[in-house]
Amino acid sequence: MAELVGNVLVGQSGGPTSVINASVAGIIAEALNHECIEEIYGSLNGVLGILHEDLVDLAAESQQQIRALKHTPGAALGTCRYKLKKQADFERVLEVFKTHNIRYFFYIGGNDSQDTADKISKLAAEQGYELRVIGVPKTIDNDLAVTDHCPGYGSVIKYLATTVREVACDSEAMGQGDLVSIIEVMGRSAGWIAAGAALAKRRDHPHDPPHLILLPEVSFNQEKVLEDIRRVLKRERFCSIVVAEGLVDADGNYVAADGKTDAFGHAQLGGAGDALAEIIETNLPGVKVRVAKPGLMQRAAAHAASKTDVDEAYLAGQAAVQAAVRGETDKMVTLLRGDADQYTCETGLAPLSEIANGVKKLPREWINEDGVSMNFQFLRYAQPLIQGETTLPHENGLPVYARLDKVRVEKTLPAYGIGE
Amino acid sequence: MAELVGNVLVGQSGGPTSVINASVAGIIAEALNHECIEEIYGSLNGVLGILHEDLVDLAAESQQQIRALKHTPGAALGTCRYKLKKQADFERVLEVFKTHNIRYFFYIGGNDSQDTADKISKLAAEQGYELRVIGVPKTIDNDLAVTDHCPGYGSVIKYLATTVREVACDSEAMGQGDLVSIIEVMGRSAGWIAAGAALAKRRDHPHDPPHLILLPEVSFNQEKVLEDIRRVLKRERFCSIVVAEGLVDADGNYVAADGKTDAFGHAQLGGAGDALAEIIETNLPGVKVRVAKPGLMQRAAAHAASKTDVDEAYLAGQAAVQAAVRGETDKMVTLLRGDADQYTCETGLAPLSEIANGVKKLPREWINEDGVSMNFQFLRYAQPLIQGETTLPHENGLPVYARLDKVRVEKTLPAYGIGE
Numbered sequence: 001m002a003e004l005v006g007n008v009l010v011g012q013s014g015g016p017t018s019v020i021n022a023s024v025a026g027i028i029a030e031a032l033n034h035e036c037i038e039e040i041y042g043s044l045n046g047v048l049g050i051l052h053e054d055l056v057d058l059a060a061e062s063q064q065q066i067r068a069l070k071h072t073p074g075a076a077l078g079t080c081r082y083k084l085k086k087q088a089d090f091e092r093v094l095e096v097f098k099t100h101n102i103r104y105f106f107y108i109g110g111n112d113s114q115d116t117a118d119k120i121s122k123l124a125a126e127q128g129y130e131l132r133v134i135g136v137p138k139t140i141d142n143d144l145a146v147t148d149h150c151p152g153y154g155s156v157i158k159y160l161a162t163t164v165r166e167v168a169c170d171s172e173a174m175g176q177g178d179l180v181s182i183i184e185v186m187g188r189s190a191g192w193i194a195a196g197a198a199l200a201k202r203r204d205h206p207h208d209p210p211h212l213i214l215l216p217e218v219s220f221n222q223e224k225v226l227e228d229i230r231r232v233l234k235r236e237r238f239c240s241i242v243v244a245e246g247l248v249d250a251d252g253n254y255v256a257a258d259g260k261t262d263a264f265g266h267a268q269l270g271g272a273g274d275a276l277a278e279i280i281e282t283n284l285p286g287v288k289v290r291v292a293k294p295g296l297m298q299r300a301a302a303h304a305a306s307k308t309d310v311d312e313a314y315l316a317g318q319a320a321v322q323a324a325v326r327g328e329t330d331k332m333v334t335l336l337r338g339d340a341d342q343y344t345c346e347t348g349l350a351p352l353s354e355i356a357n358g359v360k361k362l363p364r365e366w367i368n369e370d371g372v373s374m375n376f377q378f379l380r381y382a383q384p385l386i387q388g389e390t391t392l393p394h395e396n397g398l399p400v401y402a403r404l405d406k407v408r409v410e411k412t413l414p415a416y417g418i419g420e
Numbered sequence: 421m422a423e424l425v426g427n428v429l430v431g432q433s434g435g436p437t438s439v440i441n442a443s444v445a446g447i448i449a450e451a452l453n454h455e456c457i458e459e460i461y462g463s464l465n466g467v468l469g470i471l472h473e474d475l476v477d478l479a480a481e482s483q484q485q486i487r488a489l490k491h492t493p494g495a496a497l498g499t500c501r502y503k504l505k506k507q508a509d510f511e512r513v514l515e516v517f518k519t520h521n522i523r524y525f526f527y528i529g530g531n532d533s534q535d536t537a538d539k540i541s542k543l544a545a546e547q548g549y550e551l552r553v554i555g556v557p558k559t560i561d562n563d564l565a566v567t568d569h570c571p572g573y574g575s576v577i578k579y580l581a582t583t584v585r586e587v588a589c590d591s592e593a594m595g596q597g598d599l600v601s602i603i604e605v606m607g608r609s610a611g612w613i614a615a616g617a618a619l620a621k622r623r624d625h626p627h628d629p630p631h632l633i634l635l636p637e638v639s640f641n642q643e644k645v646l647e648d649i650r651r652v653l654k655r656e657r658f659c660s661i662v663v664a665e666g667l668v669d670a671d672g673n674y675v676a677a678d679g680k681t682d683a684f685g686h687a688q689l690g691g692a693g694d695a696l697a698e699i700i701e702t703n704l705p706g707v708k709v710r711v712a713k714p715g716l717m718q719r720a721a722a723h724a725a726s727k728t729d730v731d732e733a734y735l736a737g738q739a740a741v742q743a744a745v746r747g748e749t750d751k752m753v754t755l756l757r758g759d760a761d762q763y764t765c766e767t768g769l770a771p772l773s774e775i776a777n778g779v780k781k782l783p784r785e786w787i788n789e790d791g792v793s794m795n796f797q798f799l800r801y802a803q804p805l806i807q808g809e810t811t812l813p814h815e816n817g818l819p820v821y822a823r824l825d826k827v828r829v830e831k832t833l834p835a836y837g838i839g840e
Contacts, residue, residue: 016590045596074589080596162818166720169494169821170436176465176500181716199818295712296601300586303724306817386817397726397806398582398619401589 004130006103007039008321009055012075012138013046013109013116017152018159018302019313020138021076021402023108025069026317027136028058034325037104041409045078046109047116050093051416055100055409068402070314071392073302076404079109082418084116090123092416097124097131099412104132104324106317110139110150114332115356121330132324135332135352136316140299142192145358146350147334151316152299154309154385157196159301160185160242160294161386164200167292168209168240175238180229180280183210184273184293187244191215191362193298194244196382198374206373209240214276216246217362218371220255225276226283228372233287247272303399307388312345319347343384424550426523427459428741429475432495432558433466433529433536437572438579438722439733440558441496441822443528445489446737447556448478454745457524461829465498466529467536470513471836475520475829488822490734491812493722496824499529502838504536510543512836517544517551519832524552524744526737530559530570534752535776541750552744555752555772556736560719562612565778566770567754571736572719574729574805577616579721580605580662580714581806584620587712588629588660595658600649600700603630604693604713607664611635611782613718614664616802618794626793629660634696636666637782638791640675645696646703648792653707667692723819727808732765739767763804 010027012020024042031037040058043049056077058066069076084090097105107117114135121133137144142153164183171181187193194213201208211232214220232239247255256271277289316333323331331349338344366378392399428451432440444462451457460478463469476497478486489496504510517525527537534555541553557564562573584603591601607613614633621628631652634640652659667675676691697709736753743751751769758764786798812819 012593016593072589073586074591075593076589077593078595079593081594158817162723163717163721165818165821166493166722167716169492169496169722170716170720171494173432173436173495173497173499174501183717199816203816290716291713292715292717293711293713294717296587296590296710297583297603297712297714300590301583302586302589303582383816388817389814394809396619396623396803397578397808398585401585 003036004103004132005036005038006101007041008037008104008106009041009043009097009100009102010058010077010106011043011046011049011108012077012079013107013113014079014081014139015299016073016075016079017138017140017299018073018155018305019151019310020108021069021072021074022310022313023136023138023151023317024076025066026314027106027321028066030318030321034321036325041100041102042077044406046080046082046113047084047093048080048082049078050096051089051418053096053411053413056404056406057409060407061404065402065404068393068400070310071302071305071390072401073300076402083112084119090119093120094124094127094129095413098129100409103130104321106134106136106320106324108136108138110141110144111356111359114352118330118352118356121352132327132329133352134320134324134328135355136320137332137334140186140193141190143190143360145355145360148337149335149385151309151313153192154306155301156193156298157199157382158306158386159298159304160193160197161199162304163294164197164210164240164242168200171238171240175236177233177237178287179238180233180241180287180289181238182241182243182273182276182289182291184243184245184291186298187216188246189216191217191244194242195362195374195378197242198379199382199386207236210242211236211239212241212372213374214241214243214247214372215362215367216244216248217364217367219250220247221250222279226280229280229284241276243272243276245272302401303392305390306386307390308385310390316347323349423456424523424552425456425458426521427461428457428524428526429461429463429517429522430478430497430526431463431466431469431528432497432499433527433533434499434501434559435719436493436495436499437558437560437719438493438575438725439571439730440528441489441492441494442730442733443556443558443571443737444496445486446734447526447741448486450738450741454741456745461520461522462497464826466500466502466533467504467513468500468502469498470516471509471838473516473831473833476824476826477829480827481824485822485824488813488820490730491722491725491810492821493720496822503532504539510539513540514544514547514549516833518549520829523550524741526554526556526740526744528556528558530561530564531776531779534772538750538772538776541772552747552749553772554740554744554748555775556740557752557754560606560613561610563610563780565775565780568757569755569805571729571733573612574726575721576613576718577619577802578726578806579718579724580613580617581619582724583714584617584630584660584662588620591658591660595656597653597657598707599658600653600661600707600709601658602661602663602693602696602709602711604663604665604711606718607636608666609636611637611664614662615782615794615798617662618799619802619806627656630662631656631659632661632792633794634661634663634667634792635782635787636664636668637784637787639670640667641670642699646700649700649704661696663692663696665692722821723812725810726806727810728805730810736767743769
């Protein structure tokens, strides 16, 4: 494979995580190692930044900030949910790439983002523009195909399992047999995140909190859940419940407090915890219910990130650059788990199209027969992902997070009208 | 003062905090230093445990567990919201004390708990039963009189300021000028907790998140808040809001989503965030709103506790024992701030009655004229309280918290019927 000399462009897409910036840091650090790479650019707000030619010079950032990126939540380059729709969008992307001699494109994101990367890659090939496109996985939802797990997942479940354990200390102290504590977590279509809360249980202590995990994979049966709660209250004097926002009933309808829909007629989620609270208060008189809804907190909680997760996100960024430099393209970096008892993780590659069109479901056989707890297969899978704590620099009692200078790369193209 | 030989009883009362167990640890550790103290008992669930003679032998706990108590959230002895009402209750308390030769009573709690301790102390004096009663301050609400601040407060605001900073990283990444992120925090009648979120701002960066802090002290003016939000969205492309659950309008009514009342006709709180979201969505079309409601998480987040707070809670426990041994009674330990520029803190004592009947309000002059941010006087007050991080022991990727054996002290009295 002939050496390809040119510039790097990195972009972030979709919902931020605690570790998506660690992948950017890995890409930058690795790119500096290769002489075929000349400039290291970032696009602001994912593909939007490409369309608008909003590029920044990442090599101009201080080493300090790049190091701090490794533990900074959010998405330092900005992200977007914009989907390239029409041919003109894709043509514009290539035009921008050609103008700035982008030869290496790294896109960090989930399914949709990898689909976008795939299409850009194929168009470049069609047009004979030599471009190497490598995707870097990112999603707290842990639903990307092929890869064993996704950077971002380990940190969100470490934070939530910690939280479940802590709130249980509080509820246990108050518990007089009448306290139900609900934590509503993210997860619209899959229970990966809610399931991760099961790690709060100590080994061989099945009665530890969380007492009930309500997953989108198990349709909500009001009578059964109320019976489960009664039983737990009797045994433990309080009941700790983790519920996924995407909980659905037997008819596939979201269990949500108000049934409101958004501007597009989609059911508005986020009300499963409140809905459940209402059901409990109505049907179990005298029982007090407390609902916590961490919302965006859970995917931004870098102060409680998993070191394993941070390191793997960084590694995935490095691996993307290495793969591209050695000639790979149209692939996404995957995480591969070793076969040994002791957890090991290395990176692999999979075609972007396989990622774009696949979804990894939470295996039904990892859920216990009771429908509200996880078995040893899940625990064996998830346990290694939350190992290790990060040490954040603090100033005045608070973590210090990176702030990029975002030195703009000069625009040379006419403005582009999105959606015109 | 003649040496008083006898047993110690310690109890916890009211809502748990991240550091209330640190005070128990301080009491136990200090009690071991004094030969006049024979047994060290704990009452389960505060005064309820005294009425029911549910006492545990704290000297039987391992040193390991007592050490772990220092960083364990919740209330390891259990807590209660029960208020001693009738004379018979107080008589029963003294009967239990006499039976178990309790000569030192340490009660860790807020106003109501100190009131209870005061009444017990006075009744013992009336009956000529020699008893030394020392209260230990505890409340995330930071509203106890006389003491400069309350153990529990520093940790809740450190956690929330960290959270505001993290969620802002997330929101900034998504922000296209149309994202409002709301965090609803505790604080029914005072804004101490919400105000603490102001620490998330870096020094000399008044435009840092949180952009708006909505306090119970400043009545909610819908038009002004909407105008504030518009202005921030234009300037920052996202808007970070911290709202106290006890936000009220100009008529003194709670700003809450549904106006539901509980069984006693009290307005149910906890809906200020959702109510605000609805107001924004209705009045600012196209603006997306995300609400996070940490609920019990905020007062249990020992993994992000303030070391200063933990140390002071422990110190307050030690000081309580020292004061009692040297003959003090009917007092609460207070925290005194030194006058020097460099923050120092030592303990003092104040009469229980002064604590029971006072409330410390958030000074109006510490709120900026804009009504939505805090000035340097507040920051100078709060900043030292969040300094330092604790290092928790972890196992399998999660913090390990104390679990007491709770070896029961044999009951010798007939059962007592509460409320009979």
